[in-house]
Amino acid sequence: MTNMLSLLVDIKDKYCVVVGGGKIAYRKVRMLLAEGASVTVISPEVCSEIEELSKNGEIKLVRRKGMEEDFAEAFLTVAATNDSQENRRISQQLKSISLVNDASSYEEGNCQLPASFKKGRLHLTVSTNGASPKLAKKIKEEWQHTYDDNYIAYIDFLFEVRTLIKKKSLSPEVSDAILGEILDDAYKESATLRHIYYEKLLNL
Amino acid sequence: MTNMLSLLVDIKDKYCVVVGGGKIAYRKVRMLLAEGASVTVISPEVCSEIEELSKNGEIKLVRRKGMEEDFAEAFLTVAATNDSQENRRISQQLKSISLVNDASSYEEGNCQLPASFKKGRLHLTVSTNGASPKLAKKIKEEWQHTYDDNYIAYIDFLFEVRTLIKKKSLSPEVSDAILGEILDDAYKESATLRHIYYEKLLNL
Numbered sequence: 001m002t003n004m005l006s007l008l009v010d011i012k013d014k015y016c017v018v019v020g021g022g023k024i025a026y027r028k029v030r031m032l033l034a035e036g037a038s039v040t041v042i043s044p045e046v047c048s049e050i051e052e053l054s055k056n057g058e059i060k061l062v063r064r065k066g067m068e069e070d071f072a073e074a075f076l077t078v079a080a081t082n083d084s085q086e087n088r089r090i091s092q093q094l095k096s097i098s099l100v101n102d103a104s105s106y107e108e109g110n111c112q113l114p115a116s117f118k119k120g121r122l123h124l125t126v127s128t129n130g131a132s133p134k135l136a137k138k139i140k141e142e143w144q145h146t147y148d149d150n151y152i153a154y155i156d157f158l159f160e161v162r163t164l165i166k167k168k169s170l171s172p173e174v175s176d177a178i179l180g181e182i183l184d185d186a187y188k189e190s191a192t193l194r195h196i197y198y199e200k201l202l203n204l
Numbered sequence: 205m206t207n208m209l210s211l212l213v214d215i216k217d218k219y220c221v222v223v224g225g226g227k228i229a230y231r232k233v234r235m236l237l238a239e240g241a242s243v244t245v246i247s248p249e250v251c252s253e254i255e256e257l258s259k260n261g262e263i264k265l266v267r268r269k270g271m272e273e274d275f276a277e278a279f280l281t282v283a284a285t286n287d288s289q290e291n292r293r294i295s296q297q298l299k300s301i302s303l304v305n306d307a308s309s310y311e312e313g314n315c316q317l318p319a320s321f322k323k324g325r326l327h328l329t330v331s332t333n334g335a336s337p338k339l340a341k342k343i344k345e346e347w348q349h350t351y352d353d354n355y356i357a358y359i360d361f362l363f364e365v366r367t368l369i370k371k372k373s374l375s376p377e378v379s380d381a382i383l384g385e386i387l388d389d390a391y392k393e394s395a396t397l398r399h400i401y402y403e404k405l406l407n408l
Binding site for chain 2: 003004005006007008009010011012031032035036037076095099110111112113114116121122123124125126127128129130131132134135138155156158159162179180183
């Protein structure tokens with residue numbers, strides 16, 4: 001719990017294995033597919049949602065128990081069977097050689113998949129280290145209000161100003177002053193002010 | 205930017221390499237050390253802060269330019285020289301074989317190190333995908349107020365209740381009802397109510 005580095009990892013087309021076929025396995029599969037991973041599910045039995053993904057060709061499905069060679073090449077393995085001992089066994093086996101998440105214990109394995117909130121350029125995550133997945137979900141819902149469409153447009157403005165500054169090759173001092181100035185709440189609140197500021201900067 | 209999976213990764217004692225010796229390199233080194241990584245810095249010249257870390261034996265310092273063999277065994281490499289072309293070269297070389305973060309571009313490399321907020325069991329992260337590191341810092345400061353000491357104690361309460369439920373082996377229906385019930389704001393607000401609830405549960 002104490003030594004966890006947060007990373008955003010590009011997993012597009014990376015080979016990821018989910019062991020287990022229940023609802024929890026399905027949720028993890030969805031998280032991985034959303035980021036473009038190449039997902040293989042290994043389980044003797046699977047829920048209808050996973051069955052459906054397999055039929056649609058969105059995942060590869062292997063109907064048997066997981067075996068050592070299944071994980072050897074995986075970038076990330078999720079141990080999500082309904083048997084916590086089995087999950088633990090997989091985690092222990094893999095934790096020194098590759099990324100492994102134990103769905104039945106936040107302390108086993110060597111990585112966690114925190115709840116993720118994405119809107120425009122903003123990417124927030126929340127983990128309660130095993131305290132309450134329900135609270136994590138609630139916090140995400142609160143963020144939906146706090147970081148509303150206007151806020152996201154404000155972040156786009158910050159990005160555009162930053163890009164423009166780089167293009168204009170302004171001095172570090174001037175750049176830094178501008179990047180500090182636009183953090184003022186006035187720009188967060190008013191799309192008009194943002195527009196005026198950007199136009200002014202264009203003509204600098 | 206679109207295909208990033210958020211992970212919390214245990215990097216205790218993992219071999220991590222930071223190429224570059226300036227302030228940005230130093231900031232990354234600190235993030236890695238905070239999570240217990242084994243850090244090697246590679247740079248012909250370094251700032252006084254990195255010099256100090258080396259003197260104290262907290263990092264290994266190699267005073268020359270980075271070479272291919274330096275990164276071959278690394279779990280994570282951070283390319284943070286003051287030459288964005290050099291950073292890009294390192295990122296391109298490593299992105300298919302290991303984790304690599306390009307400090308001069310959020311689009312190169314295959315992972316980002318988002319700003320991290322930790323308090324008790326709560327671990328939040330924020331990335332603006334290159335829009336504004338200053339805003340990310342500001343959001344972290346706001347979280348410091350939103351998730352105050354009482355909130356963190358509330359999360360501890362959620363954890364204790366969840367642990368107790370597991371110990372008592374209650375039915376999934378009863379467990380789920382309890383875990384939903386304690387999300388009520390009343391328990392977030394009152395330490396007394398939390399105490400009463402926990403005592404009642406103990407005697408269930």
